[in-house]
Each structure stands twice: as structure tokens, then as C-alpha cells.
Amino acid sequence: MRNRPIPEATVARLPIYLRALLEVAEGRGELTVSSEELANMAGVNAAKVRKDLSYLGSYGTRGVGYDVEYLLYQITRELGLTQDWPAAIIGVGNLGRALASYKGFSERGFRIAAIFDVDEAVIGTEIGGLPIRHLDELKEAVVDEGISIGIIATPPSAAQEVAEKLVDAGVKSILNFAPAVVNVPPDVSVRKVDLSIELQILSFYQQRTQAIATAREANRRLAVQPKGLER
Amino acid sequence: MRNRPIPEATVARLPIYLRALLEVAEGRGELTVSSEELANMAGVNAAKVRKDLSYLGSYGTRGVGYDVEYLLYQITRELGLTQDWPAAIIGVGNLGRALASYKGFSERGFRIAAIFDVDEAVIGTEIGGLPIRHLDELKEAVVDEGISIGIIATPPSAAQEVAEKLVDAGVKSILNFAPAVVNVPPDVSVRKVDLSIELQILSFYQQRTQAIATAREANRRLAVQPKGLER
DNA sequence: GAGACTTTGTGATTGCTCTCACAAGGCTAG
DNA sequence: CTAGCCTTGTGAGAGCAATCACAAAGTCTC
DSSP states (O other), X not given: OTTSOOOHHHHHHHHHHHHHHHHHHHSSOOSXXXXXXXXXXXXXXXXXXXXXXXXXXXXXXXXXXEEHHHHHHHHHHHTTTTSOOOEEEEOOSXXXXXXXXXXXXXXXXXXXXXXXXXXXXXXXXXXXXXEEEEGGGHHHHHHHHTOOEEEEOSOHHHHHHHHHHHHHHTOOEEEEOSSSOOOOOTTSEEEEOOHHHHHHHHHHHHHHHHHHHHHHHHHHHHTOOOOSTTO | OTTSOOOHHHHXXXXXXXXXXXXXXXXXXOSEEOHHHHHHHHTXXXXXXHHHHXXXXXXXXXXXXXXXXXXXXXXXXXXXXXXXXXXXXXXXXXXHHHHHTOHHXXXXXXXXXXXXXXXXXXXXXXXXXXXXXXXXXXXXXXXHHTOOEEEEOSOHHHHHHHHHHHHHHTOOEEEEXXXXXXXXXXXXXXXXXXXXXXXXXXXXXXXHHHHHHHHHHHHHHHTOOOOSTTO
């Protein structure tokens, strides 16, 4: 199992296990944790936890569980969190501002190293001690500050252009909050977070259950057997 | 294909097609669009677009493409966006505030109908014209305002408790921004957005490519053949 | 040190998603 | 009305991901 490539789905869960392990480590002084406990905390099932962890190597002890500290270290290392990856935020609307002062980033070891915009009215002002700089200075800043992650928080119309500037500056990892698709070369990773898409997905499932309830109700009133609508 | 249940993966892409279609409709006056064009705009391949749309029904015309307006309507209807789903935000830290005034929600037809917190210092103050109310009023507000979506933007320690209050008030759809797992009954949908998890995933891939580059470099210097490290 | 108990690690299986490739259907031109 | 062209809709197959279930390996008790 060791040395096999780690599946994407597993990578996406490692940060969740990491959070659960931190909770165990800081909370009660448990030295080990079982896949069952981890699974409960992470909201997945135990077999998945074991399979996921087995991609990293055999770090558990049968009959006992996983050593909390050791596993914490291994996951941290695997995720590349032993070094820091300074990030830049581009766009200081509501969202950009909130991200710039979001404590969750610093708590997890991510440091916002620079903030950019193109609006002269905000350039020079500060957010949390960091000056807002003009987007034209991006490349220079990326080199000087060793920025490796770009966070796009612009309106959708600017997203592609900003992405290209990030790529041109040498950034290989982009987190895109703008509701727009951005195209980048294959050696650059993009992840997107689209807040209203999440609501639309919720809407779909809500609408569906409501439609079923309505249909059931109609059937009940007509005193007719439902015709496969619950499926 | 019609009447078969729509796969989750497809549901998650419908909002992206919707966005692309709106762009086509508002931009140039094209009346139809091909799966190829839609695929480019959505950043997926054409076969996937066609298969996804085929779950909704046969709304295309061979040799021509899809009627933009008609398809827009069908996707909107399927996603349940013909009715509105008032949402409540719980927690007014940086993120909660940003979400409360995030334009993307209103642009997509989602209305924030109420905002809650437990901090007496902020209760009674307003965000974008809406008063911040005490969490104890949640149930009452859900009934009165017909709130159907709860957006959790609290610290992680409060997330589970807030989720339970939402469920108790009758909310069936929850969007969770707190970095914590929340457990709810099976008839409630939860989607989570965890900003630092996204960065950690980016970190994994960045670290990996960097590790490979370093190993290649080491091999080059030693004038030895790489041993399968590029895979 | 033997037997009962616990928990991991993983082959095997099942299910879901993506991609391919092409027949079917519809339009256009002459 | 026919031939050629275009684009959809979908069966078939490949590839991932989740789950099951159990042997292997460790601890604990007496």
C-alpha cells in the first residue's frame, strides 16, 4: 500500500482527520485513538479511515489503535504543512476582507502575506496591518515574499485575468472564490469555492423532498396508492 | 433516461451550467448553444454535459444544440429556484458579516431573511438593514419568516449546538462554514465549506510537485537515472 | 504461555462516475 | 427528395471510490 499514489478522495479527507487528531491531542490526554473514534469525529466510517491512513503507511498498532502524536506528525508532513506557504489575496470586497482577517487560516498555519486590488481608493489602506497593494506589483511581491498560493476574491469578470497574472508570477496553487471558471496550465492546481452553488445544491434536495411530500399529500387526499413517487 | 434519479455529481454541476447559460443569454443574442460550447464555459467535457442534461429530459435538438431560454428554465425549475428559499445566518464574526452582505447570494435569488448571534454587544445592531437577533428567537423567526436554509458561521465549538437548534426549528438544509463536523438526522441536508481545508489540499499537491522537482534535481546532480520518481 | 479479546491492514466486491464512440435524428442545399 | 453535415442521446467499458469482511498481529488476564 505504501508508495502507491494517494487517491484524491483520501487527500481531501486528510485535513479532516488532522483536525480530529488535534482535538484528541489537546482535549483529554489520550495517547492513542482507534479508527472507530476517528471515524466518529470525522463523520465517516471506520473502514474508510483505515484505508485512507494505510496509504500513508502502517502507522497503527493492531489491538491498540494509532499513536496520536505520531499520526499527527505523519499527516502534517504528508500534507506539506511542515513548511509554510505564504498566500496572497486578490480583491478586497466583502469576501476578500473577511478572508484577510479570517482566523481559521492562521490557526492552520497559513499566513496571508500580501493583499492586492486595482481600486485606487483602497490601495495604501491596511487590513490587519497589511497594506493593500496594486495588482501590478503582484509578480514582484510573489518573488520577494515567496508567495505560493493565490486566493482570488474578485468579481467573476476579473477572475480569469487575475489567474493568468498569478500563473505568470509563478504561483502554482490557486483558490478561487469568484463564481467563474478559470483556465490554467496543467501544472497549476485550482480549487474553487462557490458559495451560491452550495445553496443551489441545497435547494435541489429541499425542493425534491418537498415535491415528494406534496405528491404524497395529494395521493392521500385522493385515497389512491402512491405511484412510485418516493423513489 | 428521464425519471431516473439524478446523480449527485450531476446535481453539483447543474448550477455551473446555469451560470454558463445566463452568460450566453445575457451576452450575445445566441438562441441556441451546443454541448461543446457549454462544456468550454463550464470547464468540463462535452459528453459529460450531454449526459448530465439527458437526466433532465431530451431538451436538445440534434444538429442544432440546446435552446438557451428553454434549458435555462428547465435547470432553474429542476434546482427548485423558481421559488425562493429565505436563509438565516447564525454567527456574525468576519465571515458571517461578509456572507450577510455577499452579493452573490442575492444575484442567484437567495435572500438572507434573518441574522442571529448570542453576543449581547452586537444584538440589535444592523447589517445591511437587517437587525441581528438573539439565537433564542431562532425557532420563532424560522416559522414567521419561512426560513428554510440555515447558514452556520460560528466558531467550531458552537456549530453542533446551532445545527441542533436549526433542526429543532424545522430547517432541513444547512450550509456549514464552521470547521467542525455536524451531525443531523437523515432527513436534513448539510453541505460544508471549509476554507482552510481547501488550502491544505492545495498544500498537498504543491508539496508533492516540489518534492518531485527536488528529487529530480538531486538525481541530475548525481548524474544517476531517476528511479520512477516522476510518477 | 495459552486463550480471549481488540483493532489494524487489505483483498474482494459493489457501486458510482467519467469517457468513448457511434447510431439516430434533424437541418441545409441543390 | 436526396445527400451531406452537424449535434444529440446513450449503451458499453474503463477507472475510481466506498464498503465488506476477515486474517493477521498485537494486548491483557490468569
